Amino acid sequence: MPIENIPEIYIKDKTASPDLFVYDFKMTSDVVKSKVNLGMNMFSFLQVGKKQVHFAGTSVAVNKDQSLLLKKGNWLWTELLDVDTSYYCKLFFFSEKILKEFLEKHGLNNEVVKDGTPYFIIKNDAYINSYLNSLSTISNAPAIFMETLLSVKFEELMLYFLQKYGRKFELYLHSLIVIENSSFKKIVESKIHSNLKLEEIAFLCNMSLSTFKRQFIKEYRESPGKWLQNKRLQNAKKTLEQGICKPSEIYLEYGYNNLSNFSIAFKNKFGISPKEA
Template sequence: MDITNFPEDLFENNYTDTSDLQIANYEVYKHVSKNKINLNKNVFSFLLDGQKDIHFSNDIVSIDHTQSLLLASGNFLTTEIVGANSYSCLLFFFSQKNIKDFLLKYGHLFNPNDLNKAAASSPYFLIEKDNFIIHFINSIQQIYGLNQTISQKILELKFEEIMLYLADKYGQSFFVYLNSLLINERELSFKMVIEKNLYTSLNIDEVAFLCNMSLSTFKRKFIQVYQESPGKWFQLKRLNKAKKLLLNNKATPSEIYMDFGYDSLSNFSTAFKNEFGYSPKNIMKN
């Protein structure tokens, strides 16, 4: 079964990893069972129609359109059940930095002694939908309907709005949950190193060094997180990026092969042809 990477696969044509906050509408018209999700950011999942079942490594949660979830980054399986018309939800992605900034700004609202009582981090926080949250969802949809490239400034205000409301609604339990996400940040830090160096010329050994790991430990950790060997994963990602640049006439093979970690144009061309069935020169000819 294929793995779906969120938010990347939702923004496949114009995805950039520089935005901390992102909005996306997600809708399907048939049941999806045990879809493998690799969530690379935290996300508010505001369910609009249908039912969602999520199977985590140590828990299972089911919600309908009267509920929403804050999901921590990580891997899980989702079953999406179509409602009256479809399965649909509004997704509001945010980074660890957004959590840190929020806690720094509003730390005076919670009792730091309670944070020491925090249990192990849960992969989700259940949110009961009420009139405020319904109006919040509607406001996001109206803005998104007018302009799908919402500015980060507007998204920052909307993020702060929903976070403050949930802090008011759920009190200390919400702050404790947010803090637990930061405590369990090691895996996210690993992913950040991977994503930052995805389209560089660094080899696997060099990326492992940046992660403060031996090569063997890095490979084991990588397979645990991404369910694929690092060599194969990096090569496919980099070749697809190179292909996109060539298709858009933004570079020639001789200009970019070193940027993606190849020591010669010949090696790059061979890997490209093995993956796509034709050489990079053929793209330039077309």
């Protein structure tokens, strides 16, 4: 099952990294258990159809009477049609940066919530229907104004939900703030002895490949491909020096698809062939 990096796949300008982004998602056939890497927190305003999302330890299902606020991460979700109709939801993505700015502006930035439910259920009402219409209206605005307009609409929406759901929604917003810790390095360094591809390690870190590469360079001051290759070759050399295994027995577990590529990389790194180690 391929991994869908959302919202990246919806953004036409692949060099852009917007803090706010709206996308109209429509389909005419059921999509069962998509494997999704959600790179930004997201409001999913379901208007026609049904949606189910599977998380690590729980799941949630909503219909057109409800919408969801989803925490960024790796999720499986299913989108189902109503009878004889199409599926439609409006997606509103927002970055952690924009959330922090909102919390700070309204004096709500003094709390730390380490863990929380990865979703918040929103009951659709007349305000939301009106709000979604207004989002559709501004979608025709010139691009130069769009960033400012979306910023205003985001603040309006958040203030409404704070008024409607109170402390429960406020605590949920704080749970969306990722607390930086050593988990990124732990995951990366635990995969040195694996043959996982960068895309797969990125998925385990709950990141798109582009985000993973940026974070990796920030942490290690080196590209992930070069760093992993060096670490894996050093470990392969140590293994071979023990005289227990042959090169043909270990190349796969150190990330190489064939013995020839492993031998070339090994000789380029150490000046000797794996057999001579």
